[in-house]
Amino acid sequence: MDLRAFYQKLRKIEREITDAHVVVVSHETPDGGRPGQLAEVSRTIAARLILEGRARLATIEESAEFRAAAQQGVQEARQREMAGKVQVNVISEADLRAFKSSVRAEKR
DSSP: OOHHHHHHHHHHHHHHOOSSEEEEEEOOOTTSOOTTOEEEEEHHHHHHHHHTTSEEEOOHHHHHHHHHHHHHHHHHHHHHHHHHOOOOOOOOHHHHHHHHHHHHHHHO
């Protein structure tokens, strides 16, 4: 393998990719790579995957769908995290009586 040609092709592909992070779609590979898997990667990694024949750039629709699903996953994870944060305050009986009496005094 001619390394000079490899890296020239790699830099050419990298220049053609305009975004800093792009979505790629994997191809089936002999070493067990599964086809159709989407991933967001940097421009450099995308260029290498494309040059090695392991992936292709995703279409605009595929990218939008992937990013929307990722955003939905982030929102769901945040909601689960917030649901897990239950605050419980334990107060003594004397504090409870004091609180009740102060509430009654305010109502008057």
